[in-house]
Amino acid sequence: MAAETHPAPAGTPAKPGPTAAPAAGKPSAPATGGEPAKLTPAQLKAKAKAEKAARRAQVKDARTAAAQVPPPQHGGGDAKGAKGKGKPEGPQGQNKAAHRPSITGSRPVIEKDVRSSIPDFFSHVPMAKRVPLSQAHKDVHPEVLSVGQQMSTFAVKDSIARLEATLRAFAKVIEDYETPKGNSLSRHLVPHALNPQIDYLTECRPMCFAMGNAIRLLKAKINNIDINDPEDEAKEGLLEWIDTVINERIKLAEFVIARNAAQLINDGATILTYGRHRLVEKTFLKAKENGKSFNVTIIDDPFEGGGQDLAKILREAGIPVLYSPNLGGLRPKVAAASNVFLGGEAIFANGSLNAASGTADVAMTAQNAGVKVIVLCETINFDRERVSVDALTYNEIDPERNTAESFRLLYDNTQDRYIAGVVTEFESGGGNSPAQAILALLRKQEDPLIA
Amino acid sequence: MATDEPSQPQAQELPVRPKAQPASSSYFSQQHDDSQSFDIVKTYHELLFSDKDITMPVAAIESLIELMRATPSSTAMELVEKVRAEKAKLLASAPNPLPILAGADLFEQYLLRSLRGQTEGTSPEKILSFDETRQHLLDNRQLFAQRAKAARDNIAVWGTRYVSDGKVVLTMGGSRTVTRILLRAAADKTKHFKVIYILDGKPRSQAAADELRAAGLEVETISMAKVAFVLGAQKKINLVLVGTEAITQDGGIVSAMGTAQVAALTKSIKGGMKRLYVAAETHKIVRKTPIAYPTLQHLGIKQKDIGKFENLGVEITQDEGLLDEQDEVDYTDPELIDGFITEQGIKMAWQIWELVDDYI
Incomplete structure (x- = not known):
């Protein structure tokens, strides 16, 4: 790679053409001598950094390509191999990037590297990517393929919709799965049938926290299956379990949250919300159904525009709506509200909320204006292990708004001190508790889905 | 009736929170023999009035224990239902139900936990039967008030x-x-x-x-x-x-x-x-x-x-x-x-x- 011979400025580490070259395979290529050995340490450091970023992008791109063209060594087909990490590769480190161009010719080339413009500082932030069907791993189930496509195009967008689609697709995978002779379901299903699906989905779009939680639970469930259980029975049990998760953690949770949150709306109240969130929408409709008369102020997410649809739905239901297409004039609108209702993608172990970009602005303004912020969130969205204090640790880049000049992050982080309470389907904590209180309870509780 | 020094295992004691063991003294409680005429609201106000040191949550707990004394129930479920119903009645009677709710919730949680025999640290042989649990609660009614008073002393120590x-x-x-x-x-x-x-x-x-x-x-x-x-x-x-x-x-x-x-x-x-x-x-x-x-x-x-x-x-x-x-x-x-x-x-x-x- 020509650009690599001199320190590459941040932002242009990966050249469009060669990046597509698969990193996998071809251990034979020797280290090319194109590298002049007279770089200063600072230059070397910068170069290594740039290469690291380039390598990350390449490894990612290479995954699909590698899956398509069977690499010389075995194991490329299974999940471990597809990760492109544990594979034997020839020269490691800097040389790896340097010798890549030599193998470009034989591989399909993706014309444009979508991540090329992302600065180094954000190189860890993942982005949804349309994986051509032809490049998907051969083991990916057709059902999962279509879910993956829907996710990468954001046709299936919010965490719970993605969770449900994933679970339903996995149910199909399990239905169609047959344990090969000499293997047991509990040992074989996860690495050989599920992991390729999971990898593919992750590649289409980084997993949301709900998916992560559900998949962790599913794997635990599969691991717990007795080796001697008949396969049909085991599969039946898994399908039943998936149904239970969908019913209890998604459907029932939605009902309970909407019901509980609707009780918090008083006659004559003005509730402010940001963008369009399924639970908030359900809550408003439920409150209206209960005969409450109240107003809604919608501050729309200027990039998503879902608030418009919400406004139409609420108007049709007979709820007076004040609609604002963006965050302009936020403060007086928030100050006039009785409460702010927000939906979220995930809540971390420190109680901070991961939600659509702009949520934090609304929450902070509300706190400042003395208006209490209520977050609606299913417990499947709770991450019990990780904490987040900024918006950069766990985030995604909006693939639609990713140009050379700028790019947009999908989520932001709202710290717990801006949130008065969280309404979840988990009621024995007294209903509406601070996020940390719920987390404490969740941590204490054995997850009923595992056992 | 007089309460003895609590002879039950530590884990079975009532969970009003002071960890310190208050000195138990003999106490004569008014008996509500007639189960039909038991009025929880009246009992609550009597208790609150009779002891100026008693707090509202403790009065609520004690009236629920009085309820247990006054109404013989044969099964755990029946008892819990009864307690819940009377708790709701008591809550509805008060324009400010929060202090009552605090005490009643505490008592209900304790009751449920003891009836399930799940009190922390209880070894199997120490699990009490329904009747024993009930009797234990009745015998130790006064403990709640004593512990609440002890709590206040403890607060004084910290607060000083x-x-x-x-x-x-x-x-x-x-x-x-x-x-x-x-x-x-x-x-x-x-x-x-x-x-x-x-x-x-x-x-x-x-x-x-x-x-x-x-x-x-x-x-x-x-x-x-x-x-x-x-x-x-x-x-x-x-x-x-x-x-x-x-x-x-x-x-x-x-x-x-x-x-x-x-x-x-x-x-x-x-x-x-x-x-x-x-x-x-x-x-x-x-x-x-x-x-x-x-x-x-x-x-x-x-x-x-x-x-x-x-x-x-x-x-x-x-x-x-x-x-x-x-x-x-x-x-x-x-x-x-x-x-x-x-x-x-x-x-x-x-x-x-x-x-x-x-x-x-």
Whole structure:
């Protein structure tokens, strides 16, 4: 790679053409001598950094390509191999990037590297990517393929919709799965049938926290299956379990949250919300159904525009709506509200909320204006292990708004001190508790889905 | 009937929170023999009236135990149903149900846990049968009150540290816990402090001020209107000490009207170093989080709604079932509270939910 011979400025580490070259395979290529050995340490450091970023992008791109063209060594087909990490590769480190161009010719080339413009500082932030069907791993189930496509195009967008689609697709995978002779379901299903699906989905779009939680639970469930259980029975049990998760953690949770949150709306109240969130929408409709008369102020997410649809739905239901297409004039609108209702993608172990970009602005303004912020969130969205204090640790880049000049992050982080309470389907904590209180309870509780 | 020194294993004891074992004394409780005529609301008020040291949550617990005594039930489920029904009745009778709810929830949790035989640390052979559990609760009714009193003593021990030599304490509301802290601090020969008591027109505030004076403290009394002025002008005030009726899960307090005002002024008036501490037993924690607006209404407190603008200058009849004006309460945000002095030590507002978690 020509650009690599001199320190590459941040932002242009990966050249469009060669990046597509698969990193996998071809251990034979020797280290090319194109590298002049007279770089200063600072230059070397910068170069290594740039290469690291380039390598990350390449490894990612290479995954699909590698899956398509069977690499010389075995194991490329299974999940471990597809990760492109544990594979034997020839020269490691800097040389790896340097010798890549030599193998470009034989591989399909993706014309444009979508991540090329992302600065180094954000190189860890993942982005949804349309994986051509032809490049998907051969083991990916057709059902999962279509879910993956829907996710990468954001046709299936919010965490719970993605969770449900994933679970339903996995149910199909399990239905169609047959344990090969000499293997047991509990040992074989996860690495050989599920992991390729999971990898593919992750590649289409980084997993949301709900998916992560559900998949962790599913794997635990599969691991717990007795080796001697008949396969049909085991599969039946898994399908039943998936149904239970969908019913209890998604459907029932939605009902309970909407019901509980609707009780918090008083006659004559003005509730402010940001963008369009399924639970908030359900809550408003439920409150209206209960005969409450109240107003809604919608501050729309200027990039998503879902608030418009919400406004139409609420108007049709007979709820007076004040609609604002963006965050302009936020403060007086928030100050006039009785409460702010927000939906979220995930809540971390420190109680901070991961939600659509702009949520934090609304929450902070509300706190400042003395208006209490209520977050609606299913417990499947709770991450019990990780904490987040900024918006950069766990985030995604909006693939639609990713140009050379700028790019947009999908989520932001709202710290717990801006949130008065969280309404979840988990009621024995007294209903509406601070996020940390719920987390404490969740941590204490054995997850009923595992056992 | 007399209660003996509790002979049951530690784990079976009633969970009013002080860890210290109070001395058990003999006690003659009034028997409610006639199960049909048992009136929980009446019992509650009798209990509250008969012992001026008893707090509302403890009175609620004791009346529920009286209920168990008065109504023979054969199965655990029947008993739980009965307790729940009577609890609801008691809650409905009070315009401010929070203190009752705190006690009743505590008792219900304990009851459920003991009936399930799941009390922590109980070895299988120590699991009591339904009848034994029931009898145990009846025998130890008085423990709740004793422990609550012990809790107050414990709070006094903790709270005394916060009263500084040469400084002035500002207080209000006639809280028994606060009085106990100040009396204990006054007994300390190394501490010479003064008290400014805000009189809000209630007899108990005046009585508390008198009690402090009788103990030899220098007490100045002011009216509510002077709070801002006094906070600004008296740099020696370093502690504002209040009691409360209930603590909400988020670390806010529902307390006598005026507390929020004093708390807000304590935070906002410049000059000197002032901290607001709330002295309260942990059994006053109620499992509610006030997140919806308007706060008090959503907590189930029935008092006059100023927003209705019903006062048109003419005398109108007061709605039934509302709190008397002198019993009205307000909600103080956790942001305004520097800490809680409980029998379990000093807790920050955000730690309150951890205490709630304790008994779920």
